Amino acid sequence: MSRAFSRPLSSPASLELICVCVCVPRSCADAGKVYAWGDNSSMQCGHGERFDAVEHFSSPMTIDSLSASFVIAISAGHYHSGVITSTCRAISCPTTNLAERAVPGDSQGQRLHLGQRRPRRSRPRQHGLARGTARVDSLACDHHCLMHELPQTPKRIKELFRVHTATSISCGANFTAIATSTAAALIWGAFDNGRLGLGNSVTADVLSPRELVIHSHRSGEPVAISTISCGYRHAGAVSLSGEVFTWGSGTASHQCTHQCTHQCTHQRAHQRSRIGLYGELGHGQEVASSPTPRLLGGVLLGKQAKSIHCGMGITGVVLESGQLYTFGSGQSGRLGSGSSNNESSPYRLATLDGTLVSDFASSLHFSIAAFGT
Amino acid sequence: MSQLLSRVLSTIGSTGDLGAAAQQAAAPVVVAGVIVCGSLPGAGAGGGGSSEDANGVLAPPRIDATFAGAAVAAIAASSSHSLVASSSASGGNVLGIGNNANSQLGDDLPMPLVTSWSPLPMLFGFKIVSISCGLTHSLCLDGR
Numbered sequence: 001m002s003r004a005f006s007r008p009l010s011s012p013a014s015l016e017l018i019c020v021c022v023c024v025p026r027s028c029a030d031a032g033k034v035y036a037w038g039d040n041s042s043m044q045c046g047h048g049e050r051f052d053a054v055e056h057f058s059s060p061m062t063i064d065s066l067s068a069s070f071v072i073a074i075s076a077g078h079y080h081s082g083v084i085t086s087t088c089r090a091i092s093c094p095t096t097n098l099a100e101r102a103v104p105g106d107s108q109g110q111r112l113h114l115g116q117r118r119p120r121r122s123r124p125r126q127h128g129l130a131r132g133t134a135r136v137d138s139l140a141c142d143h144h145c146l147m148h149e150l151p152q153t154p155k156r157i158k159e160l161f162r163v164h165t166a167t168s169i170s171c172g173a174n175f176t177a178i179a180t181s182t183a184a185a186l187i188w189g190a191f192d193n194g195r196l197g198l199g200n201s202v203t204a205d206v207l208s209p210r211e212l213v214i215h216s217h218r219s220g221e222p223v224a225i226s227t228i229s230c231g232y233r234h235a236g237a238v239s240l241s242g243e244v245f246t247w248g249s250g251t252a253s254h255q256c257t258h259q260c261t262h263q264c265t266h267q268r269a270h271q272r273s274r275i276g277l278y279g280e281l282g283h284g285q286e287v288a289s290s291p292t293p294r295l296l297g298g299v300l301l302g303k304q305a306k307s308i309h310c311g312m313g314i315t316g317v318v319l320e321s322g323q324l325y326t327f328g329s330g331q332s333g334r335l336g337s338g339s340s341n342n343e344s345s346p347y348r349l350a351t352l353d354g355t356l357v358s359d360f361a362s363s364l365h366f367s368i369a370a371f372g373t
Numbered sequence: 374m375s376q377l378l379s380r381v382l383s384t385i386g387s388t389g390d391l392g393a394a395a396q397q398a399a400a401p402v403v404v405a406g407v408i409v410c411g412s413l414p415g416a417g418a419g420g421g422g423s424s425e426d427a428n429g430v431l432a433p434p435r436i437d438a439t440f441a442g443a444a445v446a447a448i449a450a451s452s453s454h455s456l457v458a459s460s461s462a463s464g465g466n467v468l469g470i471g472n473n474a475n476s477q478l479g480d481d482l483p484m485p486l487v488t489s490w491s492p493l494p495m496l497f498g499f500k501i502v503s504i505s506c507g508l509t510h511s512l513c514l515d516g517r
Contacts, residue, residue: 045510057476
């Protein structure tokens with residue numbers, strides 16, 4: 001859940017420009033290379049079938065199957081990974097034929113029984129197919145406590161992806177979201193805790209990208225999304241106008257079945273789950289969870305947010321002005337508030353006024369803020 | 374602001390005036406760094422070795438020495454490990470800290486725990502434009 005801090009090499013505008021100029025071949029050597037290392041038990045490193053037996057990669061290694069693609073964004077979730085590639089660049093690479101590829105069925109939201117061998121994913125598969133735009137690759141699937149039949153063959157992409165160009169991606173604990181060049185947001189994965197922001201009507205895991213429409217609290221019109229971040233059981237988004245929305249953090253609503261043993265970590269988390277445990281939504285103690293995106297008011301109302309980071313029970317919002325606000329779990333003092341108390345409303349790190357924060361990320365025990373970039 | 378962040382800026386000032394320089398908008402040199410809040414179990418404050426105060430809050434260190442003359446290109450953190458990528462004209466560097474039980478920081482670093490910010494030798498000189506931490510794995514995007 002690392003934040004899906006992804007800094008696209010190209011802006012949406014430049015992507016469009018490249019699309020126009022696809023007739024001008026670009027060398028594949030220009031493409032950004034993706035390196036992955038660490039735990040590979042769920043094939044989250046995406047290095048392919050020949051490394052099936054490798055439980056972990058001890059050093060950064062290039063993902064060969066992406067070598068012909070121009071990768072613009074990456075994100076690592078708990079047990080899965082995602083990248084966005086630009087087909088515009090890849091078009092010049094003869095080995096890539098994105099137009100005929102299809103999406104896999106076991107994207108985020110795929111549930112596998114714990115204790116069983118997880119299926120090996122031989123190579124990055126597409127979540128989305130796009131014509132001349134960008135695609136989203138999923139390097140591995142997540143695991144959870146419910147068993148679903150594994151699709152053995154890729155299924156066709158939803159029409160949604162035919163009209164969207166992904167620009168950024170965020171992989172959370174067991175769900176994924178992307179923002180598009182049309183300022184839309186797509187999200188999929190585990191539905192419980194309200195983390196998808198699709199409302200209480202969603203009662204099953206969302207196995208393919210679904211558009212997340214955030215309505216303005218004033219006009220009721222859809223809000224244009226700039227960036228989106230997936231955390232552990234909550235998520236957040238920043239609109240083009242700088243507004244911040246958060247959602248999720250509700251109780252786990254799925255019912256563990258007989259397939260879920262007492263050793264299931266998700267079930268244990270379910271049992272521990274309490275609404276408003278940390279205040280990571282930032283809406284105060286009265287509104288501790290929300291099944292749909294909710295505008296973050298209070299001290300952030302009227303301020304121009306730049307980015308949001310959702311972690312495990314913690315949220316950080318970086319403003320265009322370089323100010324940093326944090327809220328949620330203060331475990332080990334990671335909020336920077338000088339204590340380990342939780343904050344259910346945005347807390348401004350006041351003494352950083354002279355230091356312009358450009359980015360924020362948080363682990364379970366500490367947070368880091370980048371400045372000067 | 375809190376005692377914690379006061380100590381941050383105090384530390385910054387005492388180790389090269391990076392904080393003061395960062396406040397100078399027209400500073401001619403690239404000033405960048407990372408501020409760390411909180412603690413890493415068994416590693417001191419964010420791995421920086423700062424001591425714990427009376428409230429049990431660890432002072433956040435920073436890693437400015439490594440980033441002298443460089444910009445922070447990307448930061449990432451997961452539940453138990455963290456990565457910071459820097460970039461400069463001569464190349465980049467990636468520093469990591471935290472749990473390394475699954476080699477998420479690479480086997481060149483101590484296992485199972487890296488207790489101070491340490492460079493990942495395999496990524497030295499890379500132009501990292503994006504970096505991300507999963508629960509027990511890591512990704513980076515090399516923009517060279």
